[in-house]
Structure formats: structure tokens, C-alpha cells
Amino acid sequence: MKQSLSLDAHGVMTIGQMCEAFDVTPRTLRFYEQRNLIAPIREGQRRLFTARDRARLKLILRGKRFGFSLDDIQELLELYDPQDGQRRQLAATLERAVERLAAMQAQRLELDAAIDELKGQIGLVERMLADRGRAEAAE
Amino acid sequence: MKQSLSLDAHGVMTIGQMCEAFDVTPRTLRFYEQRNLIAPIREGQRRLFTARDRARLKLILRGKRFGFSLDDIQELLELYDPQDGQRRQLAATLERAVERLAAMQAQRLELDAAIDELKGQIGLVERMLADRGRAEAAE
DNA sequence: GCTTACGCTTACGTTCACGTCAAGTGATTG
DNA sequence: CAATCACTTGACGTGAACGTAAGCGTAAGC
Numbered sequence: 325m326k327q328s329l330s331l332d333a334h335g336v337m338t339i340g341q342m343c344e345a346f347d348v349t350p351r352t353l354r355f356y357e358q359r360n361l362i363a364p365i366r367e368g369q370r371r372l373f374t375a376r377d378r379a380r381l382k383l384i385l386r387g388k389r390f391g392f393s394l395d396d397i398q399e400l401l402e403l404y405d406p407q408d409g410q411r412r413q414l415a416a417t418l419e420r421a422v423e424r425l426a427a428m429q430a431q432r433l434e435l436d437a438a439i440d441e442l443k444g445q446i447g448l449v450e451r452m453l454a455d456r457g458r459a460e461a462a463e
Numbered sequence: 464m465k466q467s468l469s470l471d472a473h474g475v476m477t478i479g480q481m482c483e484a485f486d487v488t489p490r491t492l493r494f495y496e497q498r499n500l501i502a503p504i505r506e507g508q509r510r511l512f513t514a515r516d517r518a519r520l521k522l523i524l525r526g527k528r529f530g531f532s533l534d535d536i537q538e539l540l541e542l543y544d545p546q547d548g549q550r551r552q553l554a555a556t557l558e559r560a561v562e563r564l565a566a567m568q569a570q571r572l573e574l575d576a577a578i579d580e581l582k583g584q585i586g587l588v589e590r591m592l593a594d595r596g597r598a599e600a601a602e
Numbered sequence: 603g604c605t606t607a608c609g610c611t612t613a614c615g616t617t618c619a620c621g622t623c624a625a626g627t628g629a630t631t632g
Numbered sequence: 633c634a635a636t637c638a639c640t641t642g643a644c645g646t647g648a649a650c651g652t653a654a655g656c657g658t659a660a661g662c
Contacts, residue, residue, distance in 0.1 A: 386573060388530070403584055406591065411592070418588045421581060421588065422585060425581050428578050432575070434528065438525060438567060439567050439568060442542070449560065453550070
């Protein structure tokens with residue numbers, strides 16, 4: 325039973341494989357590494373991207389689609405692997421996560437409203453087209 | 464019966480009033496005008512923003528929160544006032560609107576997934592804190 | 603009549619998120 | 633062995649979305 329994705333025995337991927345899999349450029353991945361958004365391991369000079377990197381990249385790209393900045397995403401990522409054992413840190417992380425959640429739920433409401441509006445608008449244009457059709461047929 | 468918003472008898476607002484109402488800078492409004500996203504009327508040199516400008520600005524700001532570029536938003540705005548009588552144009556507008564709608568519905572699905580994930584993550588961190596609490600209590 | 607507030611244009615500066623060379627390093631391949 | 637990949641590290645360039653500073657106009661209020 326083979327994997328469908330191209331990854332070696334240890335589940336790591338090269339930069340090229342990553343680029344293909346996620347449709348990004350090498351520059352983007354190096355940039356994200358420099359920003360400490362991902363942390364591929366090094367085999368000599370070369371980067372090897374682990375499952376953790378892939379999971380984080382997914383979150384990064386999704387965050388971008390929601391209009392978050394890389395700074396925002398940085399924070400978001402910290403919510404997804406609490407790397408510290410400090411209780412104080414954990415509590416702070418939790419608090420920010422709850423805030424994020426509220427923000428995302430608000431965004432969801434807005435998005436729903438926007439969708440409804442657009443639907444209404446589409447209905448309007450459709451009726452305009454229909455009227456136009458009948459007017460032309462009446463000539 | 465007076466208006467709560469500060470606008471004159473004709474329902475127009477100055478740039479300063481707009482900035483206060485929408486929490487943007489004058490520069491932003493002038494920039495949007497230059498990009499033809501809004502079209503305030505002129506009283507001499509000064510700009511006067513109409514209800515139409517305000518409606519469009521709302522859409523602009525909402526679009527930005529969803530991660531749309533100003534170019535995207537430009538297109539979106541055209542969906543909301545079909546200014547041309549050309550049937551061909553209307554049909555094209557309609558088509559783009561339907562595409563947008565699909566995109567926004569997809570984004571909605573993604574957002575829901577993201578919200579669920581974050582909720583799960585919050586639950587995890589909460590349990591970590593609870594365990595930590597019990598561990599400390601056991602000492 | 604002078605200041606203060608508000609607004610205008612022009613134009614250069616800045617930040618973010620990369621794009622785009624340039625020059626070099628191994629590893630395979632004909 | 634030369635060439636070709638795939639990858640590396642700088643370093644400078646770029647487009648989008650404004651920020652910011654300079655210099656000017658005008659109307660209100662003291």
C-alpha cells in the first residue's frame with residue numbers, strides 16, 4: 325500500500341514537492357520559514373518538510389483566504405500547537421483563541437449577509453434581463 | 464424627527480464625517496475615489512459623499528474584511544449597480560455574480576470548517592489546563 | 603485681521619508579501 | 633567529465649494599499 329503523495333519513508337517532502345502539492349513557489353516557502361511560520365528540518369543545506377509543516381501551511385493558506393495577515397496567522401498557528409508548558413502562557417493562548425473564534429463567527433455572520441445580498445442582486449439582474457427580453461419580444 | 468447621522472438637508476456628508484462614521488482616513492477615501500470605487504460630488508473643490516457613496520463604501524470595507532483586493536471589489540461593485548443598458552453587459556455581469564456567489568459559498572464552508580477546528584483546539588487547551596490544575600492539586 | 607479648523611493637490615515614503623535575478627552547491631545522468 | 637537538475641543564499645525589485653509631509657484655499661470665530 326503506497327502513499328498517493330510523494331513523500332519518502334520518513335514522511336518528509338522536498339521543497340519542489342511542497343510547491344506542487346500546495347501550488348506555491350519556493351520563494352513563498354522560504355519566506356514563510358524566515359517568518360517562522362514553518363520550520364522544515366535541514367539535511368545539509370536542503371529543507372525537508374514534515375507533516376507538521378504541511379499542516380501549518382494548510383492553516384497559513386486558509387488564513388490568507390480569509391484575509392488574515394501573516395502576523396495574524398503567526399498568532400493563529402500558536403493556538404494550534406501550544407509549545408510551552410507554562411500555565412500562564414496556556415491561559416493567554418486560550419484567551420486569544422476564544423477572541424479569534426468570536427471574530428470568525430462574526431465574519432461568518434457577515435459572510436452570510438453578503439451572500440444573501442448578492443443573491444438578491446442576482447435576482448434583480450435576472451428580472452431585468454427577463455423584462456428586457458419581453459420588451460424586445462413585444463416589438 | 465432628526466437624523467442621527469450628521470448629514471445636511473440633501474443627505475450628503477463631508478470627508479470628515481465619513482471618516483468618523485466609517486473609521487477610515489481621508490487619504491483612504493481620496494484613494495478610493497481615484498480608483499473609481501466611489502464618486503463623491505464636488506462643491507467647488509470639496510467632496511460631498513452621497514448615500515450611494517456610503518453604500519459602496521460599506522461594500523468595499525466588507526469586501527476587504529473577506530480578503531478581497533480592491534480590484535476584486537471593483538468588480539463586485541459593478542454587480543450592485545448595473546449602470547449600462549446593454550443586454551450583453553447585463554448577462555456578463557450576471558455570470559460573474561453567480562461565480563462570485565459560488566466562491567463566497569465555498570468560503571463559507573471553509574470558514575465553518577475552520578471554526579469547528581478552532582473550537583476543537585480550544586477544547587484541547589481547556590483540558591490541558593484542567594489536567595494541569597489537577598496535577599498541581601495532587602502535589 | 604489673524605488664527606484655527608477643515609479640506610485640497612502633489613508627491614515621495616512605507617509596509618506587506620512576495621517576485622526576480624545572480625551566483626553557488628551537491629547529486630545524478632549521458 | 634561535462635552537463636543538467638534541484639536546491640541553496642543573498643540582494644534588489646515590485647504592486648497593492650495606503651501614510652505622511654509640504655504648501656495652499658476658504659470659512660468661521662474672536
